[in-house]
Amino acid sequence: MIKSLFSAAAAAVVVAAPVQAQSAQTDLQQVQRHLAGVTTMTAAFTQTDRAGKVLTGTMTLKRPGKIRFQYEKGVPILIVGDGKSLHFIDYSVRQVSRWPIGNSPLGVLLDPTKDISRFATVQPTANPEVLSVEVRDPKHPEFGRITLVFNKAASGPAGLVLQGWVALDAQNNRTTIRLNRQQFGAPVSDGTFRWNDPRRSGRQG
Known part of the structure; x- marks a missing residue:
């Protein structure tokens, strides 16, 4: 009897492993489709650093x-x-x-050609409607890592809405970004990404 129970448990583990791997692969494919489907995105953000300091503002993204x-x-x-x-x-x-965008954890959000399946792993969450993916390049630990958190929602590209991320740089400085009021696909001018160089003018903007 005990032997048969152990045999059944072992069989369950053997069956569960491929199922879990397939589920993780499906999740990564969904994240890849989401990232490829985002042309523009705007959101309000709340940023918390390792010391607990909180700042707020507005994020505007336009790929690539x-x-x-x-x-x-x-x-x-x-x-x-x-x-x-x-x-x-x-x-x-x-x-x-x-620094080059590709050397930043944010590169995964900004480069639509990046194949995240080579660098990403799905992280377990307590909520089946929340998808968490950690992205890091083991060949370049100096680039740091980023854990993206998505909600499953029909309103987002590929059925996902980015809720924020946790970035960890090579010096273990942790920054948490939480997003709200996300909007996708609205026209965004390239002029949004111009800025005044304070080394020349001293002006902000």
Whole structure:
């Protein structure tokens, strides 16, 4: 009797493993279709850093490669991706940091040609309507990692709506972004992703 129970349990594990793998692959394919289907996206965001500091603002995304994080009034910071590079602009000290979009965890959101199945793993969640995917390149740990969180919703491209993400850089600095009021497909001007260089003008925007 005990032997038969163990045999049944072992058989269940053997059956469950391929089913779970197939389910994860299906989820990744859905995420890939969603990312490919997003041309533009706007949303309000709430950002929380590792120290617990909270900032809010508006995110505007236009693929390929363009994104803008416009922070709330009074915050002298701007983050802009112009299609090639991601810029972090600090107007309070007139400094600009720049790095290739592909070297940032945000690259997965901005590059429609990126095959995430090579770098992504589905993470378990307690809610079947929530899909969590961690993306990292094991060959380039210096790029950090990002865990994307989606809600399953018919209103979003491929039946998903991005709810936010957790980014972890190579120095283990964690940043959490939560999104709301998401809108997809609205016209967005390329001028949205222009910015004033504080090293020349000192102006913000």
